[in-house]
Amino acid sequence: MPVVLANAARLARLAMAQILQPPPPVDFEEWATSNIVFDERESPLAGPYNPNAFPYFSEILRALGPDDPCRFVTFAKSAQLGGTVLANIFVLGASHMAPSNILYVHPTEDNARRWSRMKLAPMLMNTRVMRSVFSSKSRDGADSVFYKERMDGRGAILISGANSPASLSMISIRRQVQDDLSKWDINAAGDPEQQADSRSRAEEFAKVFKISTPMVAPGCRITRNFLAGSQEHFEVPCPHCDEYQTLDWENFQETIDDKHPEKASFTCKACGALIMEHNRPDMLRRGRWVARNPQAGREHRSFYLWSAYSPLQSFERIAREYLKAQGDPAAEQVFLNDTVGKAYQAQGEAPPWEMLRQRADDTGHKRSTIPVGGLVVTVGVDCQKDFVAWQAVAWSRDGRRFVIDHGIINGHISEQECRDGLDDLLKSTWRNAAGRAIGIDRLAIDGNDSTEDVFGWARRHPVSKVIMVRGVYSEAVPLIALVKKERDRKTGKLLRYSRRFFNINQSVFKMGLYRNLMRDDPLARGYVGIPSGLADEYFLELTAERRKPERQRDGFIKYRWVKVHQKNEMLDTMVQAEAAATHFGVRDFLETRWDRLEAEREMPLPEAQLDLEDHMAGLASARPQPKANEAEPEISTDQELPEPEVATPQPQPKPPARQRQRWSAYR
Structure with a gap:
């Protein structure tokens, strides 16, 4: 039986021909037009990709292709403007037309996991040409959440979080996407952007695509990259x-x-x-x-676009x-x-405390009173080693606020005397301009230190009245977000604080406060009213911090809030009071809600009813008195005196039963 042997020379020539064959042209826009179809559940422009609907994407896709010599492509943009669509076209098109390893980096591993499961996996399944490239079945680790390998082994998509230095090391990448770049924070190994950029250093013709909406300047990553590029x-x-x-x-x-x-x-x-x-x-x-900076275009092309260009956003x-x-x-x-699509200029410097004190003495309201318009009361509480500081703030329409009062409760939060003082504070009321006593709508207490002791006191009160907060200084986190998982520092046991413990964006709250403290018109949006007669220490503590750059060991600059005054309790309690107001929903109140609160809380109290003797005394005082040198007319005792006219007290109308219930609830 004849045995057929493989021709080694022929196999070698075929392999060399495949290697030496010039790569096919890479046109991402043409590939997207032929292969990308938007699902109506995910996009208002359902159907095949239409370059006429997004004419501004054509040049960005060309810059991402191999015909453009630039190494870096930056896209600074508004939210929901199609940056992820561009990134997906870049990743899938490159995987199909020019296979290689591709790195896709998100701010955190949680973001990366969600993108892999909710975006990438459906795209690989729904894009017809990609079904023959990537397998949907797990095969020897070739398909997982963070790793998608081509079936022919010629490339893979690696998915990572910028907070994981291990996933940004020991790999060489020809193409990569750095998504939501402005939200990247320093990880244990230093600057994640430098770590990711270094992964493509060995590739001469690498492409690094940086996408993000800007955040806070100075220090915004995408803004810095845009200014370093061609600024198109x-x-x-x-x-x-x-x-x-x-x-x-x-x-x-x-x-x-x-x-x-x-x-x-x-x-x-x-x-x-x-x-x-x-x-x-x-x-x-x-x-x-x-x-506007064309000389940088050969190395780095940068593009800026905002919502006014998008067909999905109306001018109105x-x-x-x-x-x-x-x-x-x-x-x-x-x-x-x-x-x-622009960075927010941080108000890192507080206004001069002397100016705030003078303004308060000139135009401020009285301490322990609520000015007209203050309809919601929140309190911030800051826990220290041997005392607890608190501050009460009233909130009005248009984001205006008025400081009502502040004080100190001696003792640690774990001591019963201190807890009793906090209980009494929670029952406090303050009189408003209508004479009504207004109590605390929500109290936020610092739970960063002595968390278990704080939780022990807070849990005795309903979550609708008391919440715990913890400051987070990353400017990329939400204003307020529930703490999902927390572990005991000593035992490592997983703690659950139900719906009561929240992380708050302390940096954004402070920048906003400093910006609003500069407003001197009491009717201006965001105005901060401070009562007259407060001690200098209050104003020093309110303006006790500055946002300053600090150079790290690796040379990267990180912005931090640093103290310029030893004590800062009034600044912290103001932030906590604003967090309580945010949790209460003040930022989202409709005008109808404000109108209802105004009717309930600023309606004048009914006048007190007078008894008969009070009315008689009032009539006597109202009787005409004889003029000087004029004798009072004599009244004969034989005459019958007329009965005095007594004003009959009129019953005051009672408010509707539903409104009485509201009043009793607020009291």
Whole structure:
């Protein structure tokens, strides 16, 4: 029986031919048009990818291809503008057309896990050409949450979190995506961005795609990368004079009318004509990218785009979001980041404490009273080793606040005397301008230190009245978020604090407070009213910290809040009181809710009823007195005296039963 042997020379020539064959052209836009189909459950533009709907993406996709010599591509943008769509096209298209190892880095491993399961896995299943590239079945570790290997072994997608230095080491990557870059924080090995960039150092023709909405400047990563690159903006022609220009936020802001946000538009910089929303589709089709730092383009191309260019965002909605955010620094930051796509300039320096003291002495209200408009009362409590500091704040419409009172309770939180003092504080009431006694709506107590002791006191009160908070200084976390898992530092036992313990973004709260303290108009949004007669120490503690850069051992700069005054309890309790107000929902109250609170809490008290003797005394005092040198007329004892007219007390109308219930609840 003849035996057929393989021709070794022929196999060698076939292998060499495959290796030496020039790679096929890589056109990400053409690949997306042919292969990407959006599901109607995930995108309002369901159906095949249409480059005419996103004309500003074409140049970014070209920059990501091998024909452009740049190594880094940065996309600074508003939220929900399609950055993830670009990243997905880049990852899947490269895996299909030019196989290699691809690294996709998220801020944390939790983010990475969610993206892998909720985004990547469905895309690999729903994109027809990718089904033959990646297997959906686990095979010798080739398919897992953080690792997707091609079936032919020619490449893989590695998914990582920036908080994990181990996943950013010992690998060489030709292409990578750094998603939500502004939210990356320092990990145990130093700066994760430098660690990720170094993974592509050995690859001469590497591509590193950096995407994010900006956060806080100085220190915003995506802003720093955008300024280091070519700084390209999308210019569109005026529909009236054809003059090319960018659609700038400042231009749009000038046309916003708080009574008619639906009329918001741009003004042509050349002819002065209004550019309306219905002009946008035609302008976008004729748009072009223009670099303001073109000499950096060979190494680093950077692009900026904001919501006004997106067909998914109307001009009216942008205007309404802007008007809603005014006066609330935290909301202003979210608007500037997510809608305008720009970094929020941090107010890291507190206003001079002497200026605040003088303003309080000149225009402040009386201590222990609630000024007109203060409708919700919250308290912040800061626990120290031998005392507990507290501060009560009243909240009004438009984010305005008024300091009511502050004080000290001696003792540690674990001592019964201190706990009794906190119980008494929780029962406290303050008189408002209508004479009504208003109690505490919500109290937030610091649970960062002596957590078990704080929890021991807090659990005695309903969660609708008392919450625990812990400051987190990362500027990328939510304003307030539930602490999901906590372990005992000594035993390692998993603790559960139910719905009571919250992390708060202490940095954003402080920046917002310092920005609002600069407002001197009592009717301005965000105004902070301080009572007159407070000691200097109060103002020193309120302005006790600064946001300053600190250089780390690896040379990276991290921004921290540092003390410039030894004591800072009033600053901390103010932040905790604002966290309590945020948890209570003050930021999201509708005008109808404010109206109801105003009717319930600022309705004047009914006048007290007088008895008969009081009425007689009042009539006697109202009787006309004889003039000087005029004899009082004599009254004969034989005459019958008329009965005095006594005003009959009128019954006061009672409020409706439903309103009486509300009043009793608030008391």
